[in-house]
Amino acid sequence: MNASKIIFAAAMAALFLLCTFVAYNAGQSQRPATRSEIAARDQPSRPDRAFSRNAASHPLPASGEQSPTAQDIKQTPEFDSWQPPSPPGNIVTVNPLRRSNPSSAPKKANQASSVHSLSSNGGSVVPSAVLPSASSATPVASSTALSVSQVEEDIVVPLGARLPAALLDQTPNLTPQQASAVDAIANDFLDDFPAENAASADQGQGQQEGQSQGTISPPQDAWDAAAREANERYRGMFGVEAYNAWTSASAQEALAEKQ
Amino acid sequence: MKLKTLLLTGLAGIALAGAAQAQTTLIEITGATAFRSAAVTAINSAFNAGGPFAYSYANTSSSGATTSLTNGSMQAWRGTFPGIAGTTIIRTSWNGSVEGIRAVAVPNSTNNPLYLLQSTIPGTLTAGGGTPATFRFHSDPGGPGAATNATFYEQLESDMSFSDVAQSSTPVSGLSLAGGPVGVVVFSMIANRTWKDDSAGDTSGLTNITAQQFRSMAQLGSVPLSFFSGNSAHTNRVYLTGRNDGSGTRTSYLYETGVGAATPIVQYVAHDRSSPTNIPIILKCAAGGGFNFQNVATPQYASTVWGSDIDGNGGHVSSGDVRDDLSKTTSSTAVWEFVDLDESSTYTSDEDLQVTAAAKLYMISWVTYNDARSARGTGLASAATAQVLGYDGVILPGLAGDSPPSNISAADRALVANGRYTAWNFQQLYYVSSRTGAAAVFSELETRLDNATLIGTAGMPTGEMLVNRTVDGGVILPGAP
Numbered sequence: 001m002n003a004s005k006i007i008f009a010a011a012m013a014a015l016f017l018l019c020t021f022v023a024y025n026a027g028q029s030q031r032p033a034t035r036s037e038i039a040a041r042d043q044p045s046r047p048d049r050a051f052s053r054n055a056a057s058h059p060l061p062a063s064g065e066q067s068p069t070a071q072d073i074k075q076t077p078e079f080d081s082w083q084p085p086s087p088p089g090n091i092v093t094v095n096p097l098r099r100s101n102p103s104s105a106p107k108k109a110n111q112a113s114s115v116h117s118l119s120s121n122g123g124s125v126v127p128s129a130v131l132p133s134a135s136s137a138t139p140v141a142s143s144t145a146l147s148v149s150q151v152e153e154d155i156v157v158p159l160g161a162r163l164p165a166a167l168l169d170q171t172p173n174l175t176p177q178q179a180s181a182v183d184a185i186a187n188d189f190l191d192d193f194p195a196e197n198a199a200s201a202d203q204g205q206g207q208q209e210g211q212s213q214g215t216i217s218p219p220q221d222a223w224d225a226a227a228r229e230a231n232e233r234y235r236g237m238f239g240v241e242a243y244n245a246w247t248s249a250s251a252q253e254a255l256a257e258k259q
Numbered sequence: 260m261k262l263k264t265l266l267l268t269g270l271a272g273i274a275l276a277g278a279a280q281a282q283t284t285l286i287e288i289t290g291a292t293a294f295r296s297a298a299v300t301a302i303n304s305a306f307n308a309g310g311p312f313a314y315s316y317a318n319t320s321s322s323g324a325t326t327s328l329t330n331g332s333m334q335a336w337r338g339t340f341p342g343i344a345g346t347t348i349i350r351t352s353w354n355g356s357v358e359g360i361r362a363v364a365v366p367n368s369t370n371n372p373l374y375l376l377q378s379t380i381p382g383t384l385t386a387g388g389g390t391p392a393t394f395r396f397h398s399d400p401g402g403p404g405a406a407t408n409a410t411f412y413e414q415l416e417s418d419m420s421f422s423d424v425a426q427s428s429t430p431v432s433g434l435s436l437a438g439g440p441v442g443v444v445v446f447s448m449i450a451n452r453t454w455k456d457d458s459a460g461d462t463s464g465l466t467n468i469t470a471q472q473f474r475s476m477a478q479l480g481s482v483p484l485s486f487f488s489g490n491s492a493h494t495n496r497v498y499l500t501g502r503n504d505g506s507g508t509r510t511s512y513l514y515e516t517g518v519g520a521a522t523p524i525v526q527y528v529a530h531d532r533s534s535p536t537n538i539p540i541i542l543k544c545a546a547g548g549g550f551n552f553q554n555v556a557t558p559q560y561a562s563t564v565w566g567s568d569i570d571g572n573g574g575h576v577s578s579g580d581v582r583d584d585l586s587k588t589t590s591s592t593a594v595w596e597f598v599d600l601d602e603s604s605t606y607t608s609d610e611d612l613q614v615t616a617a618a619k620l621y622m623i624s625w626v627t628y629n630d631a632r633s634a635r636g637t638g639l640a641s642a643a644t645a646q647v648l649g650y651d652g653v654i655l656p657g658l659a660g661d662s663p664p665s666n667i668s669a670a671d672r673a674l675v676a677n678g679r680y681t682a683w684n685f686q687q688l689y690y691v692s693s694r695t696g697a698a699a700v701f702s703e704l705e706t707r708l709d710n711a712t713l714i715g716t717a718g719m720p721t722g723e724m725l726v727n728r729t730v731d732g733g734v735i736l737p738g739a740p
Binding site: 229233237 | 427428430432474513514518519520521522564565566567729730731732733734
């Protein structure tokens with residue numbers, strides 16, 4: 001009798017643990033990923049490409065200073081000393097550069113050429129032409145827009161590629177709902193792109209090794225496709241004026257990078 | 260022995276609970292007012308296919324207008340629904356696309372809509388549904404109607420939502436939703452009755468609006484008619500009217516025209532809606548919703564979804580009200596605004612002031628094909644009570660011509676299906692996949708709505724589309740969805 005009770009209790013305990021595990025996993029699968037989770041997921045999935053750079057070896061820019069450009073990174077000894085198995089095509093990959101205190105290191109939107117940091121300041125961008133009191137929707141420096149809630153991520157950007165407007169948008173005074181929408185577009189882009197980027201990077205690499213086949217898309221195609229959808233969503237939500245402003249900034253930046 | 264008995268008892272209990280649960284499945288559906296006539300017809304036909312059923316509906320709208328089954332704000336059915344064992348009760352409450360997504364994804368006491376009580380559905384199931392029970396809905400939340408409403412309506416979480424726009428076009432996150440497109444909703448720009456009445460005069464030949472012109476109106480609230488005619492002598496102003504930001508129709512026009520759905524705009528609504536034929540006063544939508552001319556609070560006019568509840572940014576809660584306003588004249592109409600005279604940071608009912616004396620003005624909006632047809636009337640074009648406008652140079656000839664049919668005309672459908680006319684979106688049906696019966700209801704309605712006759716003027720079947728778009732208002736690409 002006692003044995004039966006023990007068996008029953010054990011079975012119930014096992015069932016409880018199983019249910020808890022299932023429920024936890026269900027919750028995990030339904031809950032949108034936070035940026036930190038995306039960042040963790042996007043940590044170098046290819047250790048061989050974990051370019052030997054880290055925050056300690058490359059001091060973060062102080063307040064008001066520019067972030068490193070793609071060219072800066074290419075010229076670092078670590079980059080130069082790293083020998084990839086084969087040329088990485090036109091992709092510049094940068095390791096996460098984390099700021100322990102983001103608010104102390106503001107970053108201008110138009111400096112995000114190769115290392116791009118997302119910001120979520122919980123404020124809001126309102127198209128100024130509509131609201132007399134609203135600020136301009138043109139690209140502005142974010143030095144005063146950062147808050148303690150800011151989270152930054154670093155993403156892989158093909159050399160010369162244009163960043164989606166949502167990744168550049170640092171217009172102040174967004175409502176929480178507007179900020180959430182910008183974040184959602186950015187997160188969806190990051191959700192989509194890393195896997196495509198990794199695959200395309202492989203393909204791009206393969207393309208260079210076997211260009212005669214001519215069947216493999218270069219990595220920038222994947223970037224452009226993901227960016228196009230992100231930009232369409234951004235334009236729909238924030239209008240053509242804000243979209244034009246941020247994409248112009250992005251294009252100028254990409255052009256400068258190419259030059 | 261005892262363990263065996265215990266296990267058997269437990270299993271029996273589970274089986275009984277499961278059986279009890281299978282007996283009645285409850286589904287609550289909310290969302291797009293624009294597609295409700297098609298949705299209600301599809302649900303009704305599904306119950307009809309399942310056997311005898313009974314139903315009820317609210318026969319007045321939130322503004323007090325008399326409504327039918329298919330354009331009412333709330334309905335309820337009991338019967339057998341195809342694909343679901345036992346009895347199914349489906350209740351619907353149409354509160355707008357974005358509001359609907361918010362209600363399903365973020366259920367709480369603020370977002371949950373009102374539904375008819377189960378007890379409002381007649382007890383006897385009849386082939387064809389029999390005679391429905393109808394109930395008045397009182398729109399005075401602070402008045403005696405509130406107590407009466409409580410005997411017929413209850414606030415509930417929602418399982419499913421129709422939407423003119425994708426969830427990704429809204430700021431709503433929360434629960435992950437399943438589902439997808441179940442149709443295409445077609446829109447049209449439309450000018451009001453006075454514009455139509457002046458078609459032999461100042462508005463002669465003005466049958467189109469561009470996205471750029473619309474953006475000017477959205478930003479400023481009004482522009483002179485010369486913006487459309489090119490004649491500087493045309494100084495009468497054209498005002499924008501429309502919905503609050505819980506509306507998928509509004510989200511659609513702000514996406515498509517490039518204004519931006521999250522962008523605050525300036526709109527006007529009829530301040531005094533008491534006349535069935537004319538509008539003596541229009542009002543710049545007030546922060547918080549303001550009050551109507553009869554001093555009744557109208558919080559439903561406020562735009563709250565994007566966190567921009569500011570003057571001008573509100574709008575009608577119902578597409579029917581937009582439609583009604585457009586079919587009235589504005590040949591002598593004053594413009595009023597709310598002004599915070601006592602600097603209390605809130606508006607009181609007596610803080611509405613006239614800012615422009617009565618004069619002829621015009622109103623323009625973007626409504627569904629169905630509402631445009633109702634606003635202009637179903638007779639000859641020459642007798643229309645509103646002016647159907649083309650959008651970016653393309654007009655729907657069936658809608659603008661004589662006697663628009665009860666289904667979207669073949670010529671109009673061809674312009675949409677081939678990508679020439681761009682004022683359309685996919686109609687989405689979202690559901691919480693963990694809710695019992697929701698997937699079956701989605702599947703059944705998806706099938707039934709792929710039918711031009713059933714959809715009527717609410718839209719088009721997805722199966723007719725030869726073009727596609729991945730984002731609301733986004734680039735239209737060749738290829739079926």
